[in-house]
Amino acid sequence: MSSETRQILTTDGIPLEVSLKKAEKKNKIKAFLLVAPLLLFLFITYVFPIGEMFTRSVDDRMVTNMLPKTFKAMESWDGKELPPEEVFTAFYSDFKFLVENETQGKLGQRLNKEKNGFNTITKKLMRLIKRNKIDESQSIKEQIMKIHKRWANVEYWQAIKRTAPPYTMAKYLKGMDMYFAADGSIAQVDEDRRIHRILWLRTLEIALFVTIFCFLMGYPIAHLLATLPMKYSNLLMICVLLPFWTSLLVRTASWMILLQTQGVVNDFFVMIGLVADDNRPTMMYNKVGTYVAMTQILLPFMVLPLYSVMKTISPSLMRAGKSLGGTPFVAFWKVYFPLTIPGIGAGCLLVFILAIGYYITPALVGGASGTLISNQIAYHMKATLDWSFASAMGLMLLSGVLVIYWVYNKLVGVDNIKLG
Template identity: 50%
Template sequence: MAQADATMMGGAGASSGTEKLVTAEGVPLKRALERAQRRRKLMAFALVVPLLAFILTVFVFPIAQMMWLSVKNDQIVNAIPRTLEELRDWDGRELPDEAVFAALHADLMEDLERPRREQATGPMGIRLNYELSAARSAVSRTARAASGFEAPYKEAFIDAHRLWGDPELWRIIKREGRPLTASYYVAALDRQYDEDGRIVQRDENRRIYVSLFGRTLMLSVIITGMTFLLGFPIAFYMSILPMRHANLLMICVLLPFWTSLLVRTSAWIVLLQQQGVINTGLVTLGIIDDENRLSMIYNMTGTIIAMTHILLPFMVLPLYSVMRTIPPSYMRAAKSLGATPWTAFRRVYFPQTLPGIGAGGVLVFIISIGYYITPALVGGQSGRMISNEIARHIQQSLNWGLAAALGTMLLVGVLALYWLYNRLVGADSLKLG
């Protein structure tokens, strides 16, 4: 007992001595260690700040801005606030009463007094034109003539443009007179609002976006499957070759990266067109008649062929990196135990390549689902993808809200598919090298 008590007293003394340890400057050792640890953390964070700022600037902020544009809807609110206040109790059936037209005239006159760059009627006309054809001309023509209007204003507005006598225009103004809107997403799903404000399906000849999403998904799956069928034998052959020959083949695989994407796509146009190299060769060999040349360009076939060639390295590289780590002795051991070459490949070798297949498949699928240049050049009408429609709205129709809604839906769709893949397979099984 006495010996145990002495030991405990010695331990307590040692602990007390440790707490009294100080540095050469007289700072307690524990505090000095905490200060050094905090300094290291700050230094590590300072080193990461440039990369974090770069990611926020070129990746997170543009995506957030795109998602905001898909619901932003302040054009009408900024242009005619008095009119929207008068429309609050309107039933949406007959034309609004004289008070609404008088408020609209007051809003237009106030807007005309602003500097030209701050006038809001122009953006309002563009926004209304997305919902109803000729609405932009109605707003611009009426705004120019509003200074000469006299009461009663209802007849003056209807005389200025016929759309002011259409209840549909007023229903749109009331519905879209809010800071936020879901109209862009409604249009992106091939839906529209009816007279009662319910969301209904568009006419059959105006439904394009849902089918484009389906075509984009289908083409991406086909291209991913084609790159797998072509890339697996290439990667397998490279993995069993000596390193010297494998490096030579790796250069051939990477060679397309050294050539401009536009040049490669243009080369496929030369090869695939009806008077191109492939058709001419088939006619020369007598395989097809000159009158029955194959149509392989400006359609879905051209998109699949060109994009498979362009995205093939993204499948080969992950496969090769995984196959190179599989010991050949596994196959020899399976054969020595009585397995046939096919059984050994199917039950021993192939399961070990699944991480490479998953990584290559995810890379090719995600890249192809948002591809733009190649479908635009070789896809024609049947080979176009949703990215081409997004670009059209940004560059031609200038309907940035609808383009943002389509882009957001595409992003959410890709994230949902990746989440599903993670739940079924597991993202931790991916191996890129």
């Protein structure tokens, strides 16, 4: 064809291609405008606040703002030996300003976290300043060093210098039981104090095992539901859907009643002679309680995706497999099982994602050995009020969940989530 191909024009003389593109664009904008309100709402109230958690988790501007002159003077200090007179003078003037505004206490606490012993020496310095015991015409360095021998120790000045950057990764390191050592390198917490690593591992372990239990229990019943005639399967489906629609707290409460020492399960074990009456096992406030309750609560999330996949598998495929000489086991394993893998993927990922962030059930039936990372986040939000640490832990958990969510989206597609 030559370049003389005639352009097709619409009635008003515009090339058809341009006109179509314009219409397409209009439709795109129309569709987007429908989504826009929700998207905007979510961005303002949800996505940005999650982003803000990040700022909060790395924010370390408090000291930076409290000691501006000191950090300026420290820029030329190499940090190997005691800082020169200017640094002491700058620190003295910063600190005096804080004392006048009565905010030096916060500085003391924050520095004390960086290096133990700051609380005492900042308080001493504060009292001297309040009583005007520091002669500003003399060497400030000499006078401060005389107050306490720690002020003459270079390690304390190094600690102050470490707090200079407005941002810190310290909270993330703390979440992995690590910290910045005196020389700025990353060090491990003593072995007997590595509580967070235990929690991360336990969270993973519980989420993994709950997923496995849910799969082992969910697969057979999803299969039964998919193969039974409608009449019966609808009835049995209620057993799956009723727990699904029932309040989480109600289900947790019923497990608390069942699993307690004088509870129904223990009564039953005693009745069939499995355990002695005076030797009832504890099944609540430990891992057993968490496993049992979480498996029952998350089971519907495994059954429903499995069921919706199995429902589409024609029973004639199994018959064909058998008629071609496969035993029922072979036919199942070679024909049926591979067809259900999308459902298995969907169910397992969904249960795992939900289990890894579980909070209510572990908090109620888990006790000390059955709590998860979520409980630790809540503890820091409510009890210790270390919100930046809670944010850091939350984001570490979130990054893990988002990776699984991404995989889920690739494999299953979020628009394929089946609800009931």
